[in-house]
Amino acid sequence: MSYALLFPGQGSQEVGMARGLVERSRTARSLFQRADEALGFPLSRIVFEGPEEELRKTEFTQPAILVASLAAFEVLREEMGSDLAPAFLAGHSLGEYSALVASGVLALEDGVRLVHLRGRLMQEAVPLGEGAMAALLGLTADQVRQICAAVDGERVCEAANFNSPGQIVVSGHVDALERAMSLAKEMGAKRALLLNVSAPFHCRLMAPVADRLREAFSSMTWCEPTWPIVTNAWATPQGTVDSLQRALYEQTFSPVRWEESMLHLGTLGVDRFLEVGPGRVLSGLAKKCLKGASTANLGDVGDIEGSLAFLKEGQ
Structure with a gap:
C-alpha cells in the first residue's frame, strides 16, 4: 500500500515550532x-x-505554518532523496498551499506572499467579532446540512469543514451560529461550541477574498505538480495547474471536504499518512476517517528518525 503526505492548517501553530529543524538543516534555515x-x-x-498573540494573527499564522511545514518537508527530502515517493499530497485549508509548494507548483516566495495576503484579506472581509466558526460534534453531515438550511439566510450559516465522522464545523455570522448551536443540541449533538478563530473561513462571506486571490494568481509562476494533490474543494486528486488554481479559488469559500478526501485516498490504495508540519491534528483525523490507517508525524527534529522508519516500513 502507498502513503500520502498531509500538511496541517491554521490552529497547529506554536511559538518555537520547527526550531530544531532550522538548527539541524541549512536548507530549512534558508x-x-x-x-x-x-x-x-x-x-x-x-x-x-x-x-503568541502576534503569531495567532491570521496574516502571520498562515505564512508561519506554511514555512514550518516546508522546513519539515525539506528535511524529509534531504534524508530520503529519490526514495521520497508519496502517492499523493493533501493539506487542510491553509495546508493545501503548503502541499502546492512541496509539489513544486509554487515557489516558496510566492507561497508565503499568497498566504500572507490570504490571511490579511480573510481578517478584513468581516468586521472583527461579527463572524465566527463553531464545531458541531456528534451529528451526521445530513443533520448539519439540515441545521444550516434552517438557519442560513440574510445571516450566514454554512458547513465549512467536514473533518471526520461526527466532527463538522460551521461558519458565518455569530448570531446565526448561535441559533445553529441551539438546534444542534436539540438534535442530540454531543457538543456545540464556538471556536477561537478570528474570521468565518470557508463560507460565502469569503467570496471577495477568493476573487482577490485569483487576481494575485496571475502575478505568480505556476508549474505542474511533482505529485498530485487531493484538493479540499473537490476531494479528488488534481494534477494540472488549471485544475489546482480553480480548486484553490473555490476552497476559499467552499467547505473543506476532508473526510471525503481521506476516504477517496483509501479507495486509491493509500493506508499510511505522514503529517508534515506542526501538530498532530490530521493524523488523528485520518484514523477517524479510515479504519486501519497508520500515521506518523514530522514536526520537528525529534520526529525525523521515526518518520523515516515509518516510510521505509512500507517499501
Whole structure:
C-alpha cells in the first residue's frame, strides 16, 4: 500500500515550532530567511520568539505554518532523496498551499506572499467579532446540512469543514451560529461550541477574498505538480495547474471536504499518512476517517528518525 503526505492548517501553530529543524538543516534555515525577504518583515522572529498573540494573527499564522511545514518537508527530502515517493499530497485549508509548494507548483516566495495576503484579506472581509466558526460534534453531515438550511439566510450559516465522522464545523455570522448551536443540541449533538478563530473561513462571506486571490494568481509562476494533490474543494486528486488554481479559488469559500478526501485516498490504495508540519491534528483525523490507517508525524527534529522508519516500513 502507498502513503500520502498531509500538511496541517491554521490552529497547529506554536511559538518555537520547527526550531530544531532550522538548527539541524541549512536548507530549512534558508527557507525562513527566504520567507523573511519575500515578506519584508521578520516572520522567523515571530515564529521562534513570539509573542503568541502576534503569531495567532491570521496574516502571520498562515505564512508561519506554511514555512514550518516546508522546513519539515525539506528535511524529509534531504534524508530520503529519490526514495521520497508519496502517492499523493493533501493539506487542510491553509495546508493545501503548503502541499502546492512541496509539489513544486509554487515557489516558496510566492507561497508565503499568497498566504500572507490570504490571511490579511480573510481578517478584513468581516468586521472583527461579527463572524465566527463553531464545531458541531456528534451529528451526521445530513443533520448539519439540515441545521444550516434552517438557519442560513440574510445571516450566514454554512458547513465549512467536514473533518471526520461526527466532527463538522460551521461558519458565518455569530448570531446565526448561535441559533445553529441551539438546534444542534436539540438534535442530540454531543457538543456545540464556538471556536477561537478570528474570521468565518470557508463560507460565502469569503467570496471577495477568493476573487482577490485569483487576481494575485496571475502575478505568480505556476508549474505542474511533482505529485498530485487531493484538493479540499473537490476531494479528488488534481494534477494540472488549471485544475489546482480553480480548486484553490473555490476552497476559499467552499467547505473543506476532508473526510471525503481521506476516504477517496483509501479507495486509491493509500493506508499510511505522514503529517508534515506542526501538530498532530490530521493524523488523528485520518484514523477517524479510515479504519486501519497508520500515521506518523514530522514536526520537528525529534520526529525525523521515526518518520523515516515509518516510510521505509512500507517499501
